[in-house]
Amino acid sequence: MMKIEAIIQPSRFESVKDALREIGIEGMTVTEVRGHGRQKGHTEVYRGREYTVDLLPKIKLEMVLPDALVNRAVDTILKTAKTGKIGDGKIFLSRVEEAIRIRNEERGENAL
Amino acid sequence: MTTAARPSLTPGIPPEKNMQGSPTPLSVLGPQAEAERQRIRQQFEAGTSARETLRALCELADHNVQQIFGELLRVHNRDAQGLCLLALGGYGRRMLFPYSDLDILFLLGNERVEQELRPLISEFSRTLWDIGFRVSSAGRTLEECKRIEEDNAEFHLALLDRRFLAGDAALFEKLDAKVLPASEKQARPFLLAQIHLLTRERLTRFGNTIFHLEPNVKESPGGMRDYQATIWLRQIVEEKRGIRNVTAAEEELSAAAVDFLSAIRCFLHYSNARNDNTLTYELQAAAAERALGIGDGVARAPAEWMRQYFRHARTLNRQLLRYLEQKAPVPLSLRQRLFNAARSAKSEPAGGRYSSVRDGLLEAVDLPSLSDRAITYSLFAEAARTGTPLSREAERSIGYILTHPELPPKNTQISWATLREILGSDYPGVALRSMQRLGLLTEVLPEFAMIDSLVVRDFYHRYTVDEHSLRTIEHLQELAAPPDERGAHFVPLWKTAERRDLLILTLLLHDVGKGMPVENHVTGSLAALDSAAKRLQLSPEEKEEVHFLIEHHLDMSATVQRRDIFDPATVSAFAQSVTTLERLQRLCLLTYADIHSVNPEALTPWKAEMLWQLFVATSNHFSRTLDRDRLHAPDEGSLLQRVKAKAGDATIEEIERFLEGFPRRYLAVHSAAEIAAHFELYRKLGTVPVQTELLATRHGFSLTVLTADRPALFATISGVLAGWGMNINKADAFANAAGVILDTFHFADLHHTLELNPSEAERFRKSLADVLNGKAPLEPLLKSRVSASRARAPKVTVETRINFDDASSAHSTLMEIVTQDHPGLLHEIGSALARLECNIEVALIDTEGHKAIDVFYLTGQGKKLTTQKQELLREVLQGTLV
Numbered sequence: 003m004m005k006i007e008a009i010i011q012p013s014r015f016e017s018v019k020d021a022l023r024e025i026g027i028e029g030m031t032v033t034e035v036r037g038h039g040r041q042k043g044h045t046e047v048y049r050g051r052e053y054t055v056d057l058l059p060k061i062k063l064e065m066v067l068p069d070a071l072v073n074r075a076v077d078t079i080l081k082t083a084k085t086g087k088i089g090d091g092k093i094f095l096s097r098v099e100e101a102i103r104i105r106n107e108e109r110g111e112n113a114l
Numbered sequence: 115m116t117t118a119a120r121p122s123l124t125p126g127i128p129p130e131k132n133m134q135g136s137p138t139p140l141s142v143l144g145p146q147a148e149a150e151r152q153r154i155r156q157q158f159e160a161g162t163s164a165r166e167t168l169r170a171l172c173e174l175a176d177h178n179v180q181q182i183f184g185e186l187l188r189v190h191n192r193d194a195q196g197l198c199l200l201a202l203g204g205y206g207r208r209m210l211f212p213y214s215d216l217d218i219l220f221l222l223g224n225e226r227v228e229q230e231l232r233p234l235i236s237e238f239s240r241t242l243w244d245i246g247f248r249v250s251s252a253g254r255t256l257e258e259c260k261r262i263e264e265d266n267a268e269f270h271l272a273l274l275d276r277r278f279l280a281g282d283a284a285l286f287e288k289l290d291a292k293v294l295p296a297s298e299k300q301a302r303p304f305l306l307a308q309i310h311l312l313t314r315e316r317l318t319r320f321g322n323t324i325f326h327l328e329p330n331v332k333e334s335p336g337g338m339r340d341y342q343a344t345i346w347l348r349q350i351v352e353e354k355r356g357i358r359n360v361t362a363a364e365e366e367l368s369a370a371a372v373d374f375l376s377a378i379r380c381f382l383h384y385s386n387a388r389n390d391n392t393l394t395y396e397l398q399a400a401a402a403e404r405a406l407g408i409g410d411g412v413a414r415a416p417a418e419w420m421r422q423y424f425r426h427a428r429t430l431n432r433q434l435l436r437y438l439e440q441k442a443p444v445p446l447s448l449r450q451r452l453f454n455a456a457r458s459a460k461s462e463p464a465g466g467r468y469s470s471v472r473d474g475l476l477e478a479v480d481l482p483s484l485s486d487r488a489i490t491y492s493l494f495a496e497a498a499r500t501g502t503p504l505s506r507e508a509e510r511s512i513g514y515i516l517t518h519p520e521l522p523p524k525n526t527q528i529s530w531a532t533l534r535e536i537l538g539s540d541y542p543g544v545a546l547r548s549m550q551r552l553g554l555l556t557e558v559l560p561e562f563a564m565i566d567s568l569v570v571r572d573f574y575h576r577y578t579v580d581e582h583s584l585r586t587i588e589h590l591q592e593l594a595a596p597p598d599e600r601g602a603h604f605v606p607l608w609k610t611a612e613r614r615d616l617l618i619l620t621l622l623l624h625d626v627g628k629g630m631p632v633e634n635h636v637t638g639s640l641a642a643l644d645s646a647a648k649r650l651q652l653s654p655e656e657k658e659e660v661h662f663l664i665e666h667h668l669d670m671s672a673t674v675q676r677r678d679i680f681d682p683a684t685v686s687a688f689a690q691s692v693t694t695l696e697r698l699q700r701l702c703l704l705t706y707a708d709i710h711s712v713n714p715e716a717l718t719p720w721k722a723e724m725l726w727q728l729f730v731a732t733s734n735h736f737s738r739t740l741d742r743d744r745l746h747a748p749d750e751g752s753l754l755q756r757v758k759a760k761a762g763d764a765t766i767e768e769i770e771r772f773l774e775g776f777p778r779r780y781l782a783v784h785s786a787a788e789i790a791a792h793f794e795l796y797r798k799l800g801t802v803p804v805q806t807e808l809l810a811t812r813h814g815f816s817l818t819v820l821t822a823d824r825p826a827l828f829a830t831i832s833g834v835l836a837g838w839g840m841n842i843n844k845a846d847a848f849a850n851a852a853g854v855i856l857d858t859f860h861f862a863d864l865h866h867t868l869e870l871n872p873s874e875a876e877r878f879r880k881s882l883a884d885v886l887n888g889k890a891p892l893e894p895l896l897k898s899r900v901s902a903s904r905a906r907a908p909k910v911t912v913e914t915r916i917n918f919d920d921a922s923s924a925h926s927t928l929m930e931i932v933t934q935d936h937p938g939l940l941h942e943i944g945s946a947l948a949r950l951e952c953n954i955e956v957a958l959i960d961t962e963g964h965k966a967i968d969v970f971y972l973t974g975q976g977k978k979l980t981t982q983k984q985e986l987l988r989e990v991l992q993g994t995l996v
Contacts, residue, residue, distance in 0.1 A: 011678060013676055034721070035720075059723065
């Protein structure tokens with residue numbers, strides 16, 4: 003099992019979610035986050051005040067998938083989240099040792 | 115209430131062993147009680163009323179309590195002297211729901227009895243648990259009952275509902291007739307304060323509204339706890355004063371509401387097989403199907419049945435709030451006074467005022483006058499202006515008139531001017547909330563009835579549609595002092611928004627379509643606007659603005675969530691659809707309020723920040739593209755025809771010459787009628803070279819000037835305005851391709867010169883024309899007025915900031931000045947620009963409190979300003995404006 007963490011542009015969220023659903027991935031955790039990588043923030047002046055946005059709004063998706071689905075999921079995210087511009091985000095993969103469904107204590111991939 | 119720990123069901127000696135030899139051992143009592151419970155349930159399901167069901171459940175509990183208590187006394191071989199059992203709380207009131215706890219107090223004569231009877235008490239509770247009763251018990255000696263436990267107000271409140279169950283009747287009599295009356299009298303202020311505190315906390319926990327999509331029929335506002343708290347307040351307040359404060363009709367409404375909610379609560383307990391009082395969507399449908407609480411057996415749609423629920427919940431909540439907010443009773447001669455009022459045509463209040471403020475609430479000074487709707491609306495207008503809510507008594511009086519046809523109301527048709535006054539004030543939600551409670555909102559705006567108490571199932575929304583709509587308005591008025599960081603950015607937008615009345619009307623109507631059989635609710639809401647606009651006689655421009663806001667009320671939210679708001683193309687496309695800065699401001703406030711009112715967590719700080727970023731980017735886009743988007747008149751076919759239709763004998767070519775080259779903003783901020791009027795002025799320029807139009811507006815005056823462009827023109831016009839003591843709040847300066855300028859100034863008449871002396875308007879216009887035509891000098895006019903005004907120290911200091919931008923326009927240099935506003939400011943800036951030979955191509959002038967925010971598109975000899983010129987200008991202006 004792998005955990006996928008994808009930081010994407012808020013504007014791509016609906017498309018990514020729909021595309022993941024199409025390949026059978028329904029479950030995910032979604033968080034509104036702020037941050038930046040190479041894409042630095044910018045400053046807007048409004049009515050004489052400077053508004054510096056150094057942490058840009060992003061959406062973080064988290065999902066744990068069986069190994070067999072991971073590549074398809076990553077490809078799907080790459081395809082749908084990419085605009086080609088700086089700030090498109092990143093995908094992080096990490097190995098998950100165990101998953102347990104709290105309701106019935108099922109374990110492993112059955113719990114996903 | 116703090117209770118003794120519940121006895122464990124597993125360890126220890128089985129109770130039946132101790133009750134062996136009893137004629138009714140536990141093995142018999144348990145099945146008997148269960149069979150009786152089943153019988154009561156079946157009867158309820160067969161249609162027996164909730165009242166009857168509660169009575170039967172209470173009798174069953176009483177019977178078992180008394181029987182087990184008697185048996186235990188017998189087994190322990192002692193009598194009941196010095197011990198009695200009391201039912202408290204809901205059980206004491208004989209309102210025992212299927213899975214509710216039995217609140218029982220063991221009253222002990224003294225501490226010795228307590229020691230002796232401890233095993234018996236413990237066994238008693240355990241036995242009741244074992245035969246299926248959920249016991250919540252407490253033990254107190256008579257002496258202890260005299261003391262007020264300040265950290266256990268619930269216990270004292272539950273004692274108000276005490277009822278003798280079994281045991282030493284003389285002991286109960288002592289408590290009931292001597293001990294408690296004395297201590298309750300002493301504790302009255304404490305109990306009152308605690309009821310207020312506990313109730314306020316509970317109401318706040320549920321957002322102070324009855325209109326939850328899945329309400330808790332016990333705890334939510336309008337639920338059974340409201341009723342219980344009202345009973346306590348009545349007991350404490352009315353007993354003290356020895357009066358009745360509720361009319362028979364109100365008692366009847368209240369009883370019907372209690373019956374209806376009791377039926378639901380029984381149904382929920384049976385359906386969930388536990389003390390769970392949440393009326394979920396699923397159970398709403400099941401209850402509606404069996405017409406629960408209505409009794410005619412005719413199945414209803416869930417939404418329709420829920421309206422019945424909210425009607426009853428409103429009754430209970432209103433009664434509670436009246437007691438909470440208004441301690442003073444109203445004499446029952448109210449009806450007579452109102453009736454007398456209806457017979458009398460006179461409605462002039464003493465001192466010319468219809469309202470006064472008492473305890474932070476608006477009271478009607480002259481209750482009888484409320485049969486005149488014009489006076490009632492003036493009360494709401496006062497509430498909206500000051501943010502002071504109407505007292506429950508004032509509402510009660512209005513409600514009385516509304517429901518009594520023998521008191522015919524006068525002036526029932528509200529005018530748009532009156533409604534505008536309410537909607538356009540700082541606190542429209544205060545008035546509208548009250549109007550909704552009374553049913554007056556739907557009298558004024560019948561379209562709103564379509565969403566009255568309407569439940570639309572939705573994963574995100576927490577409230578009914580009408581409640582959501584009213585909350586949007588309350589969230590905006592909250593911006594006067596926002597309760598958290600999410601609103602901080604939007605405060606100046608709310609404070610400076612123009613035509614708030616149209617924004618609030620939009621919010622009232624934006625979701626009305628959800629109550630109509632249409633596929634897309636926006637279509638329904640627009641249809642509702644059609645009927646409302648016709649009835650209220652909105653102008654075409656007003657209707658168009660509300661139409662736009664309703665039609666696009668989801669656009670800004672969708673752009674924030676589905677588009678890259680940091681992409682200039684997104685901003686440009688969004689700006690194009692919104693068209694003006696003023697509209698953007700209203701749309702942004704609408705979006706802020708709409709998201710905020712979905713549920714308390716819907717507007718995250720993250721979303722609020724995104725919304726603000728889109729607003730700022732779009733606002734800046736408007737400022738920076740002012741002179742880029744110029745009109746090419748032949749492309750504006752429809753506008754040309756509309757202007758021609760109003761302009762009599764003019765040819766299309768003439769109109770094209772007039773419009774050619776104006777910034778597109780000119781079309782966005784003026785209606786076709788206004789453009790036609792400007793065109794009429796333009797046609798007269800040949801004979802009179804300075805054309806002016808002066809109009810009184812809601813917040814002051816507006817002056818439009820058309821004339822041929824010339825050096826220092828803007829500075830001269832603003833100088834004349836300053837000389838007359840006028841403070842410019844907003845201005846637009848445009849020029850067409852032929853060099854005709856069209857400047858519009860919105861100003862406040864600081865000294866009320868024009869307001870108090872209408873004849874001065876002509877002298878003012880002549881003075882302006884004379885100065886512009888060189889027939890009179892400006893300086894003498896300016897001298898006394900400006901120096902006098904400058905002498906006053908500003909309340910808030912604004913640092914001067916001047917920014918230049920050469921990138922936004924292909925032809926001009928954009929200069930933005932933010933500085934301290936003061937009379938004559940624009941003349942000072944304009945004069946400095948003229949001295950340095952800077953030509954104003956376009957100007958956009960605005961103020962925000964003490965801050966002036968001015969944007970100028972400048973050229974020097976037809977080109978952008980050089981860097982040296984910019985620096986010189988900065989230096990001169992910094993020197994002038996500091």
